Every structure is written in structure tokens, then in C-alpha cells.
Amino acid sequence: MQGETQLCMEIENTTVMVPYGGFSSSVVADHRFVYPIPQNMPSQAAAVLMCAGVTVYSALKTHVTSPDLKVAILGVGGLGHLAIQFAHAFGCEVTAMSSSPEKKEQALKFGADHFINSTHFTSSTDDRDGMRQFDYYYDLVFCTANHGINWSPLLMSLKKRGRLVLLGFPDIEMNSTNLVAHELSITGSLIGNPPTMRAMLSFAQEHGITPVVELMPMSQVNEALQRVKENKARYRIVLANETTDANR
Numbered sequence: 062m063q064g065e066t067q068l069c070m071e072i073e074n075t076t077v078m079v080p081y082g083g084f085s086s087s088v089v090a091d092h093r094f095v096y097p098i099p100q101n102m103p104s105q106a107a108a109v110l111m112c113a114g115v116t117v118y119s120a121l122k123t124h125v126t127s128p129d130l131k132v133a134i135l136g137v138g139g140l141g142h143l144a145i146q147f148a149h150a151f152g153c154e155v156t157a158m159s160s161s162p163e164k165k166e167q168a169l170k171f172g173a174d175h176f177i178n179s180t181h182f183t184s185s186t187d188d189r190d191g192m193r194q195f196d197y198y199y200d201l202v203f204c205t206a207n208h209g210i211n212w213s214p215l216l217m218s219l220k221k222r223g224r225l226v227l228l229g230f231p232d233i234e235m236n237s238t239n240l241v242a243h244e245l246s247i248t249g250s251l252i253g254n255p256p257t258m259r260a261m262l263s264f265a266q267e268h269g270i271t272p273v274v275e276l277m278p279m280s281q282v283n284e285a286l287q288r289v290k291e292n293k294a295r296y297r298i299v300l301a302n303e304t305t306d307a308n309r
């Protein structure tokens with residue numbers, strides 16, 4: 062009733078999950094969840110923005126209460142590379158935390174002010190080398206990674222009363238001491254509601270926020286999935302039906 066359809070108690074999958082969902086050559090969708098695409102925005106960009114884009118935009122819109130906040134984005138993938146661009150456009154000081162050093166140059170081009178190696182958070186030994194300068198540094202950490210995060214040094218990077226916002230679905234195992242002693246919060250954020258989708262599309266258009274896309278034909282779906290699993294996709298793969306023009 063409040064318009065937060067993504068949080069509905071009786072949530073229904075509309076276009077994506079039903080056979081064949083996003084892999085269909087066409088779908089019939091409920092008009093409430095169909096949005097005008099801004100002029101000159103290619104379908105392949107809109108496709109990425111309307112999942113990854115709205116997810117990160119909605120989370121940033123909720124939690125970035127002032128442009129002077131220091132924000133970290135953990136994981137520079139499909140969600141992460143857009144989160145950096147949106148957070149930069151919001152005016153925040155942005156740090157990209159990545160396990161892939163080769164992404165540094167592009168992360169800085171996306172608008173990151175700093176790039177740090179997230180393996181400091183993923184090593185099984187609690188390696189604090191190089192991370193002390195970031196202790197109590199961030200107001201907000203947005204986690205888009207799913208795997209192998211070492212939570213205690215990550216939580217140490219949050220300011221007192223800082224907030225960790227989960228966008229990915231990692232397993233969580235942590236010592237509650239930092240959480241309590243530093244009055245930290247952990248929360249999640251799920252996609253976004255229809256007005257947020259519209260606002261995100263026009264914000265992206267206005268600020269030139271563009272997903273970096275590898276366009277692959279639908280016939281290569283298995284290769285595409287393999288690239289994603291191996292963390293090789295840069296930064297989102299869009300599958301184009303051979304029978305349609307992806308740039309239409």
C-alpha cells in the first residue's frame with residue numbers, strides 16, 4: 062500500500078523468473094512495472110541499469126543522507142561499477158574495495174577517489190597491514206561481494222555508528238564486540254520501487270552514468286555464465302537475442 066512493491070508480503074515474480082523469463086524473445090509485463098527508457102539510452106544500458114542500477118541507486122538514496130559522507134563499495138562487478146558512478150555523482154568521497162588489482166584504473170575512471178585491495182578483508186589471517194589508515198574511516202560500506210569476506214577488519218573500517226549495507230548475499234560470521242562497542246548497524250537493500258526506478262533512469266541520463274557492457278549473443282549463454290563465475294566479466298554481460306537488435 063505504501064508503494065514499496067519490492068517488499069510486498071505477497072511478492073510475485075513478474076517477468077524475470079517465469080519460464081523463460083529474461084531469456085524470452087518477448088514478454089508480457091504488468092504495466093505498473095514497465096518504464097519509459099530515456100531517449101538515446103541503448104537497450105543494453107537500460108537492461109543493466111534496471112536491475113544493477115536501481116539496486117545501488119536505491120540503497121545510496123536511502124543511506125547517503127549528506128554528500129560529505131565517506132563511502133566504500135566492496136566488489137567492483139556489475140553492481141559495484143555502477144555504485145561507484147552513482148556515489149561519485151551524489152558527491153561522496155568514494156573508495157573502491159576490490160580483490161582484482163587490475164580494476165584499479167577503471168575504478169578511478171568510474172569516479173572512485175581511492176582504490177584498496179579487498180583481500181585485506183578476505184584473507185583468513187586477520188592481516189591488518191595497510192588497513193590501519195582506514196580504521197574508523199567510512200560512514201557507509203556497501204557490500205556487493207558474496208564470497209570470503211573477513212568481517213572483523215571490514216567492520217573496523219567503519220566509523221563509530223557507521224553502517225554496513227548488504228546488496229550481495231554473503232554468509233555472515235562475525236564477532237559481535239565491534240558491532241556493539243562501536244554502535245554499528247548492518248542492513249540490507251533490495252532492488253527499488255517503481256518511482257525509484259524512474260528517478261534512477263533520469264539521474265543516470267543526466268549524470269552520464271553508463272554501464273560497461275560486454276554484449277554477447279544468446280547462443281553463448283553458457284560461456285557468458287562461465288565468465289561471470291570466474292569474475293572475468295567487465296562489468297556486466299548482456300545477452301542479445303539474435304532475432305532482435307540490442308541497440309534498438
Ligand SMILES: NC(=O)c1ccc[n+]([C@@H]2O[C@H](COP(=O)([O-])OP(=O)(O)OC[C@H]3O[C@@H](n4cnc5c(N)ncnc54)[C@H](OP(=O)(O)O)[C@@H]3O)[C@@H](O)[C@H]2O)c1
Nearest residue numbers: 136137138139140159160161206208228229230251252292
Ligand atoms: N540486493 C539486490 O536487490 C540485488 C540485486 C541484484 C543483484 N544482487 C546480488 O548482488 C551480488 C553482486 O551482484 P553482481 O551482479 O555485482 O555480481 P558480479 O558482477 O559477479 O560482481 C561481484 C563482485 O564480487 C567480487 N568478488 C569477491 N570475491 C569473489 C569471488 N570469489 N568470486 C567472484 N567475485 C568475487 C568481485 O569484485 P572484485 O573483483 O572487485 O573483488 C566481483 O566482481 C550478487 O549476490 C547478486 O545476486 C542483489
